Amino acid sequence: MSRPLILVCNDDGIHAPGIRALVKAVEHLGDLVVVAPDSPQSGMGHAITIGEPLRINQKEGLFEGHKAFETTGTPVDCVKLAVDKILHRKPDLLVSGINHGSNSSISVIYSGTMSAAVEGAIEGIPSVGFSLCDFAYDADFTLAGKIASHIAAKILEHKLPYGTLLNVNIPKIAESNYRGLKVCRQASAKWSENFDERIDPHGKKYYWMTGEFQVLENATDTDEWALASGYASVVPVQFDMTAHHAIPLLNTWKLDETGQ
Amino acid sequence: MSRPLILVCNDDGIHAPGIRALVKAVEHLGDLVVVAPDSPQSGMGHAITIGEPLRINQKEGLFEGHKAFETTGTPVDCVKLAVDKILHRKPDLLVSGINHGSNSSISVIYSGTMSAAVEGAIEGIPSVGFSLCDFAYDADFTLAGKIASHIAAKILEHKLPYGTLLNVNIPKIAESNYRGLKVCRQASAKWSENFDERIDPHGKKYYWMTGEFQVLENATDTDEWALASGYASVVPVQFDMTAHHAIPLLNTWKLDETGQ
Numbered sequence: 118m119s120r121p122l123i124l125v126c127n128d129d130g131i132h133a134p135g136i137r138a139l140v141k142a143v144e145h146l147g148d149l150v151v152v153a154p155d156s157p158q159s160g161m162g163h164a165i166t167i168g169e170p171l172r173i174n175q176k177e178g179l180f181e182g183h184k185a186f187e188t189t190g191t192p193v194d195c196v197k198l199a200v201d202k203i204l205h206r207k208p209d210l211l212v213s214g215i216n217h218g219s220n221s222s223i224s225v226i227y228s229g230t231m232s233a234a235v236e237g238a239i240e241g242i243p244s245v246g247f248s249l250c251d252f253a254y255d256a257d258f259t260l261a262g263k264i265a266s267h268i269a270a271k272i273l274e275h276k277l278p279y280g281t282l283l284n285v286n287i288p289k290i291a292e293s294n295y296r297g298l299k300v301c302r303q304a305s306a307k308w309s310e311n312f313d314e315r316i317d318p319h320g321k322k323y324y325w326m327t328g329e330f331q332v333l334e335n336a337t338d339t340d341e342w343a344l345a346s347g348y349a350s351v352v353p354v355q356f357d358m359t360a361h362h363a364i365p366l367l368n369t370w371k372l373d374e375t376g377q
Numbered sequence: 378m379s380r381p382l383i384l385v386c387n388d389d390g391i392h393a394p395g396i397r398a399l400v401k402a403v404e405h406l407g408d409l410v411v412v413a414p415d416s417p418q419s420g421m422g423h424a425i426t427i428g429e430p431l432r433i434n435q436k437e438g439l440f441e442g443h444k445a446f447e448t449t450g451t452p453v454d455c456v457k458l459a460v461d462k463i464l465h466r467k468p469d470l471l472v473s474g475i476n477h478g479s480n481s482s483i484s485v486i487y488s489g490t491m492s493a494a495v496e497g498a499i500e501g502i503p504s505v506g507f508s509l510c511d512f513a514y515d516a517d518f519t520l521a522g523k524i525a526s527h528i529a530a531k532i533l534e535h536k537l538p539y540g541t542l543l544n545v546n547i548p549k550i551a552e553s554n555y556r557g558l559k560v561c562r563q564a565s566a567k568w569s570e571n572f573d574e575r576i577d578p579h580g581k582k583y584y585w586m587t588g589e590f591q592v593l594e595n596a597t598d599t600d601e602w603a604l605a606s607g608y609a610s611v612v613p614v615q616f617d618m619t620a621h622h623a624i625p626l627l628n629t630w631k632l633d634e635t636g637q
Contacts, residue, residue: 163422353623363613
């Protein structure tokens with residue numbers, strides 16, 4: 118049997134330490150191909166590039182023993198280009214990250230790291246995104262790498278049902294204080310914006326986005342609780358965004374009774 | 378009681394005919410403020426602008442009788458700027474669109490129109506995105522405008538539960554063939570990419586994203602079925618992306634038994 122084919126993506130760009138840590142974490146599990154943006158793409162959500170052409174450049178020697186390609190596109194573009202233009206068969210696993218910074222709870226929706234994993238899942242590839250809750254460029258990925266290795270092996274063993282991927286967040290914590298993995302749900306949370314208003318040298322206003330993260334609940338089955346309690350969080354994620362529970366409610370509105 | 382405050386957004390840009398049709402459709406329902414990108418932002422997904430500053434320019438006379446602002450940001454940035462910097466209270470309704478082109482089924486996840494509505498819902502604003510299944514710049518928004526007017530009034534009357542917003546798609550159809558509104562779920566579908574490979578004048582390859590939309594099921598309770606059958610589709614959407622049904626499955630993996 119051939120070795121598993123593993124696609125490695127991220128949103129911090131192909132030169133980020135986090136993707137290097139991820140390659141080291143999973144390279145014993147199969148044949149790796151790295152396809153990642155040529156520059157940081159944090160906060161790109163599920164953006165795709167429609168109005169501009171895309172380029173792919175093979176990077177020799179960047180990841181010893183592995184093929185690597187940088188693209189001028191978003192994380193989602195990278196997955197689409199990998200599937201259609203770079204890989205010769207559907208990969209057995211897509212790993213995205215390791216992100217420099219948390220992608221827990223509502224951040225899943227803003228995250229380029231997770232959007233690459235979501236796109237992989239749409240393509241029918243078992244997919245997972247890993248994020249370390251430490252934004253530092255020189256963050257310590259030792260624990261995160263061990264967790265990535267363990268979970269990647271588990272996905273190769275069990276696969277994932279179509280429509281489901283994993284969002285794994287690792288706390289910034291000393292390894293001696295780490296309590297293990299917790300399967301949980303996305304906490305109810307939001308970013309509360311507070312734009313920093315400034316005046317440019319020409320007298321015109323401009324704004325920097327800043328914000329404060331607010332957790333809106335304190336249940337013990339959420340990713341935020343797990344991370345705050347010394348666990349790494351594993352949230353199964355789906356791209357069916359239907360609020361199924363709201364369909365009966367909407368039907369009580371009798372939307373169609375007034376004609377239009 | 379004061380009139381409802383209605384925030385109007387889109388992703389095709391403040392000069393698109395679709396947002397003009399939307400303003401006309403809902404202006405009798407309350408006080409409108411338009412906040413939209415200064416240029417087209419299709420396919421931006423839930424992207425936000427972190428690494429660059431943002432600007433806001435008030436546009437006098439663009440929408441007669443209504444305040445309007447263009448921003449240099451994404452659709453999500455527009456909502457965040459509106460809530461934090463432009464509006465003096467939380468709006469009673471956010472309407473996004475009318476998009477030039479479908480945002481049914483999986484397109485919800487790539488859509489800037491829908492990401493503005495999702496962001497509104499995260500902020501606790503009753504929110505809805507409208508899309509006409511016609512990409513033409515000079516598309517006929519007559520039917521779509523009537524539907525937008527009707528649904529916006531219904532949302533103001535009933536509100537929406539926190540965490541739920543609406544994705545409304547209108548078929549490209551003669552009004553005489555229109556069969557009404559159908560509450561439904563997101564169909565299982567995907568875009569199958571087929572990048573168009575070209576050579577630039579310097580001999581280097583580049584790629585244009587093209588793709589084919591594939592519906593992966595033929596059930597009769599989906600938005601794709603509704604649209605193909607002459608209905609406008611109304612899908613309740615949620616931003617909790619947890620695959621709740623997969624939590625028991627993951628717990629059978631006994632992820633934590635091997636330590637890391």
